[in-house]
Amino acid sequence: MRKITPSFWLQRQIPWGLSFTLASLLVSCSYSDIPLGPTSLNSRYTEQQPALSGNGRFLALVSNRNGSHQLLVYDLDQQQFIQTPRLNQPETIVESPSLSYTGRYIAYMTSDQGRPVVALYDRATQQSQILTPTYRGWIRNPSISPNGRYVVFESASRGQWDIEVLDRGPDVELDIDNGASVGAPP
């Protein structure tokens, strides 16, 4: 009798554990963007680190509204915030945004398992990727070129702040104005 009870108890726990795991997976997948609250550029809280897009229409900033430190993108022509799904993640800090010409690419600082990394968010795919996965040392203040191919940032690998230039390669989709001529990249 004593032997049967624990095994029965265990069997009942397995479906519970499974459903809990599945539910937590679903929750993490359907995690939506942090609600934006008031639609004005400035709020009662701190707005910092502005970055204009190349065409001057979009303004990326870091805001402390809604009780969290978040990266927002404001449309200066429509005078409202635009949605950037999956850019702000819970329990993660984003800093130092920088925008490409039409605001398609957002380069920013974040951390990956405690390591500072430069990440890139693509508004077309709504996905982020880490640009500096194997980089040694402390880095900060990334800035993306208007066409989105190059990212410069400060690095401390020489024991002082120096400037590194990261080339994303010739195959990336460039962010250029409609009708603009594509010159030979330097």
Place this chain on the structure above:
Amino acid sequence: MKHSIFLPIFVTASLLSGCVGYPRIVNYPYDPGGVSLNSSASELDPQISRRYIVFASDRGGRQDIYMFDRVTGSLVDLPGLNSFDTVASHPGVSESGRYIVFAGSRQGRSAIFLYDRETRQLRNLTANLQAEVRHPTMSADGNRIAFESSVNGQWDILVYNRSGQPLNIPQDPR
């Protein structure tokens, strides 16, 4: 036995990917004398446009703004931009390289300056703003400038056009 085969393959693959893989770091010459992108002093706040990289550096004994041309691989002269009594920081450059915006601190007051390389004129955009200002940014076409201001007792963002007029952006009533 299997490991002895996999190890050389893995090493070769990693070497190959290191040679042609993107994203990768572009190497510019390091010059201790201070005529290249990096020097033995500290380089801060880089911004990149089509061919220019602007940054702040204290290589000249004070913190000044420098502009590096990636095509010629040398620094660009900016006559009249830096001055002896101003700490310059956070530069931004238009895509053509004509306009440079930066924050300057002089005699205890901070201001946002706009430099025009064609006319070599330096203009204070925030002379009428009774507040501390910092962290300017400029659009690639050089038409809009945004920066942080302490005018409301916290850091807020103001957006100006190139002639120094604030853009009409609605604000929540306070």
